[in-house]
Amino acid sequence: MAPAPDGGWQRPVRRVLSIGFFFVVWHYSTKWDVDLYVRFQNIPTPWEVLEEAAAQLRGAAFYGHILASLERIWLGFAVATVLGIALGLLIGWFRLAEDTLFPPIELLRPIPAVAWVPLSIMLWPTERSSIVFITTLGAFFPIVLNTVHGVEGIDRQLVRAATSLGAGSAAIFREVVIPGALPSIVTGLSVGMGVSWICLISAEMISGQFGVGYFTWVAYGIVKYSQVVVGMLTIGVLGMLSSALIRLVGWRCMPWLPRRVKDGG
Amino acid sequence: MSTGATGRIEITDLGIEFSRNGRTVEAVRAFTLMTTPGEIVALLGPSGCGKTTVLNAVAGFVAPTAGQVAVDGEAVAAPGADRGVVFQQHSLFPWKTVLGNVEFGLKMRGVGKAARTAQARTYLSLVGLIGFEHAYPGELSGGMQQRVGIARVLVNRPRVMLMDEPFGALDAQTRLTMQELLLSVWREVRTTILFVTHDIDEALFLADRVAVMTARPGQIRDLVAVKLARPRAATVIATPEFMALKARILTQVREESVRALSGRRP
Numbered sequence: 001m002a003p004a005p006d007g008g009w010q011r012p013v014r015r016v017l018s019i020g021f022f023f024v025v026w027h028y029s030t031k032w033d034v035d036l037y038v039r040f041q042n043i044p045t046p047w048e049v050l051e052e053a054a055a056q057l058r059g060a061a062f063y064g065h066i067l068a069s070l071e072r073i074w075l076g077f078a079v080a081t082v083l084g085i086a087l088g089l090l091i092g093w094f095r096l097a098e099d100t101l102f103p104p105i106e107l108l109r110p111i112p113a114v115a116w117v118p119l120s121i122m123l124w125p126t127e128r129s130s131i132v133f134i135t136t137l138g139a140f141f142p143i144v145l146n147t148v149h150g151v152e153g154i155d156r157q158l159v160r161a162a163t164s165l166g167a168g169s170a171a172i173f174r175e176v177v178i179p180g181a182l183p184s185i186v187t188g189l190s191v192g193m194g195v196s197w198i199c200l201i202s203a204e205m206i207s208g209q210f211g212v213g214y215f216t217w218v219a220y221g222i223v224k225y226s227q228v229v230v231g232m233l234t235i236g237v238l239g240m241l242s243s244a245l246i247r248l249v250g251w252r253c254m255p256w257l258p259r260r261v262k263d264g265g
Numbered sequence: 266m267s268t269g270a271t272g273r274i275e276i277t278d279l280g281i282e283f284s285r286n287g288r289t290v291e292a293v294r295a296f297t298l299m300t301t302p303g304e305i306v307a308l309l310g311p312s313g314c315g316k317t318t319v320l321n322a323v324a325g326f327v328a329p330t331a332g333q334v335a336v337d338g339e340a341v342a343a344p345g346a347d348r349g350v351v352f353q354q355h356s357l358f359p360w361k362t363v364l365g366n367v368e369f370g371l372k373m374r375g376v377g378k379a380a381r382t383a384q385a386r387t388y389l390s391l392v393g394l395i396g397f398e399h400a401y402p403g404e405l406s407g408g409m410q411q412r413v414g415i416a417r418v419l420v421n422r423p424r425v426m427l428m429d430e431p432f433g434a435l436d437a438q439t440r441l442t443m444q445e446l447l448l449s450v451w452r453e454v455r456t457t458i459l460f461v462t463h464d465i466d467e468a469l470f471l472a473d474r475v476a477v478m479t480a481r482p483g484q485i486r487d488l489v490a491v492k493l494a495r496p497r498a499a500t501v502i503a504t505p506e507f508m509a510l511k512a513r514i515l516t517q518v519r520e521e522s523v524r525a526l527s528g529r530r531p
Contacts, residue, residue, distance in 0.1 A: 161356045164324055165421065166346030166373035175369070179360040256360045256401040 044226035052226035053233070066234065068210035069200060072128065073242065076135025077196050084140050084192070085185055088147020093177055105144060113138040113199040117206050131203045131211075138199030139192035146191065150184025151177055183257065186250035193246050197239045212238065270302035271337050271424045272457030274323060280331030280482075281318050292318040294482035296332070300425075303455040307468035307475045309514065311522040315483030316461045320427050323459060324350050336424050346370050349418030350427045354434040356414060357402040363389065363413050364398040370421040388416040391450055408439040415450065425457040432467065441499060444470055448497065465514050466502055469493075475510075477517050480525035487517055 023046055028034075030045040044052070056062040087105075090097035113134050124130035154177060162176050204213025216231025251257075279296040282289050292315040300306050308316040321327045322334050325344040334341040336348060349370070350356075357366050364385055371381035389395055392412040402410055411431055418426050432440040444467060451458060462468050468475045469491055477487040489510060493501055501507055 155355065157352055157356050158358060160324075160326055160344065161350065161352065161358075162369070163344035164326075164346070164348060164350040164427075165370040165417065167369075168373075171373055176358065179358070182360070254360070256403060258403060 042225055044229055048226040049229045049233070052224075053230045056227070056230055062215070065210055065212050065215040066238070069204065069212045069238065072132050072135055072204075072211065073196060073200055073238075076132045076200070077139050077193060079132075080136045080139035080143055080192060080196065081189060083136075084143030084188065085147050088144045088185070088188075089151060089173075089177065089181065091144070092148040092151025092181065093173065102148075105141070109141050109145075113195070114202045114206075117203055120203075121207055127207060127209060131200065131208060134203040135196045135200045139196035142191040142195055143185070143188040146184045146188025147181055150181030150188075153184065154180035182254055186246070186254065189250065190243060190246050193242050194239065197235065197242070201235055272300070272302040272304075273337050274298070274300040274306075274425055274457065274459060275335045275338075276319065276323070276332070277334075278332035279319065279322060279329050279334060281315070281322060281327060282330045291482040293322075294484055296484055298476055298485060298488075300457050300459065302457055304474065305451065305458040305460060305472045307460045307462055307472035308478060309462060309465065309468045309475050309518065310478030310483060311480060311518060311525045312463060313525060314478045314480055314521065316463075316478050317429055319483065320350075320429050320459060320461050323425070324348055324427050346373065346421040347424045348427060349421055349423040349425075350429065351411065351414045351418055351431045353430045354407065354410070357410055357417070359402050362399050362401055363394060363405070366402065366413055367416045367420055369417060374421075384420055385416070388420045389413075391419070391453060392416045392446065406439075407435050408443055411435070411443060412446065415447070419450070419454055419456065423456060425459060428458060428460045430461055430463070433462070433464070440467070445499060447471065448495075452496065465511055465518065469507060469510055469514070470497060470499075470502060475514065477514055478521070480521045486521065487514070489514060 027046050029040045030043050032040075034040045087097075087101060091102050091105075092098075116134055116137055117130075120130040120133045121127075124133055158176050158180065159172055162172050167175060200211070201213035201216075204211035205217040208214035212231055212234050216228055216235070219225070219227035219231055276296060276298045279293055280291070281293040282291050284290070296315075296319060298306070298319075308319060310316045318327060322329055323336070323341060325341050325348065341348070344350075358369070361369065364382065367385040367389060368381045371384060376384070386395065386398070389398065392415055394409065394412055394416065397405065397409065402413065405413070414431065415426075432443045435443060447458075448471065458471075460468070460471060472491055475489040475491060476485050477489065478484065479486045491510060493504070493506060502511075
């Protein structure tokens with residue numbers, strides 16, 4: 001972000017106006033049923049969405065879907081984090097691990113996690129486990145790759161400095177490799193969190209019986225279009241909150257980084 | 266010095282070759298140098314002459330192709346805390362505080378938390394950094410970072426301190442302050458120092474002896490004893506004795522620089 005010139009109140013006001021403008025355009029496009037190749041006849045107005053959201057928030061079923069999605073994200077992301085960081089550290093630091101573990105990862109990486117849905121349904125016994133698998137897969141690749149890059153980017157001079165201060169190989173791994181790779185690992189977690197939401201929602205839309213993705217897709221099927229938008233907004237808010245959580249945790253783990261860099265990550 | 270003094274570097278007939286882009290580069294040839302315990306020896310020469318390579322061999326970072334390197338009679342086989350290195354810059358652990366950096370060597374030796382904090386503080390006060398224990402390296406100026414680098418090495422009570430152009434990245438004023446600080450610290454600890462530099466003033470101001478190196482492959486061209494009285498004040502560089510030594514070394518370094526440049530042409 002560019003350093004804020006002393007514009008004071010002007011910039012926040014411009015930003016609020018920008019959001020206001022977005023809602024005004026949405027409101028009139030749907031109110032007047034605009035049809036300019038892009039058709040707004042079936043799109044709910046902001047007020048319909050607001051009413052629907054209020055109705056959903058009063059019922060219990062909506063929270064059940066949110067909890068189902070959150071549980072899958074949490075499980076999938078946790079597994080991906082543990083596996084991704086552990087493998088990434090090994091692959092990045094040990095040539096033997098790179099030669100033996102990295103080729104299959106590189107081979108599978110270009111396949112989007114969503115393309116795994118059919119295979120995942122066959123591989124895993126329950127709907128829940130197959131969706132968690134897709135979510136794990138989505139987060140795993142960004143985490144492992146960023147961890148590898150983080151380790152490979154460690155300044156060799158720091159390793160030399162550590163050895164000339166009496167550090168053995170285990171101490172170098174613990175004191176230099178892991179903290180040195182940490183900024184990159186946090187970037188990986190941040191990207192991984194985003195990708196795992198994409199994968200979760202797609203998987204729920206395709207094969208789920210619960211979850212926010214399922215909720216959104218079913219709403220479309222039963223012609224409840226304002227419910228579709230409520231689902232979309234819910235996904236957006238949940239994704240935003242989980243990214244903020246990752247940033248917060250990363251920020252806490254890396255007190256040495258200047259604020260500017262933290263905000264960028 | 267007493268008979269039990271440590272810090273005797275013995276470099277005998279050292280030869281070091283690298284392979285770079287499939288070609289063999291001879292960095293150092295038949296290099297021989299002995300230091301006496303507690304002495305400051307400067308390695309001076311044009312860039313690329315192999316002076317850092319010699320230091321790296323003493324540190325244990327590179328293995329000799331020929332000859333031996335030993336410290337206090339023990340052959341150097343690998344890096345170790347008895348031969349601490351102060352690098353030119355960016356060698357502090359960015360994720361550790363000043364205290365954490367200085368405590369590092371003690372932690373590696375298994376010294377308990379309270380004891381290592383106490384020892385680290387002693388050396389931080391020696392380099393004038395009390396009050397900055399909890400700062401991160403990124404929050405310090407270049408000169409302060411180098412002071413941490415010196416304290417981090419000395420806390421291990423090394424046989425020798427190896428310094429690889431440690432003040433080369435600092436501005437002229439800070440460099441002078443750091444040179445004076447190094448001498449005052451050395452008066453306290455009396456550790457042998459091997460100091461790599463391409464700055465003639467710096468070499469003469471600090472060292473007991475200056476080893477002037479030839480262009481690559483690096484050998485010792487001249488070993489100049491600097492008999493300027495200690496403690497040395499910054500004004501020593503304006504004395505006739507200093508000027509005479511400087512003139513002698515300058516001639517040699519210039520010749521070697523010219524040779525290095527012409528030697529590089531294909």
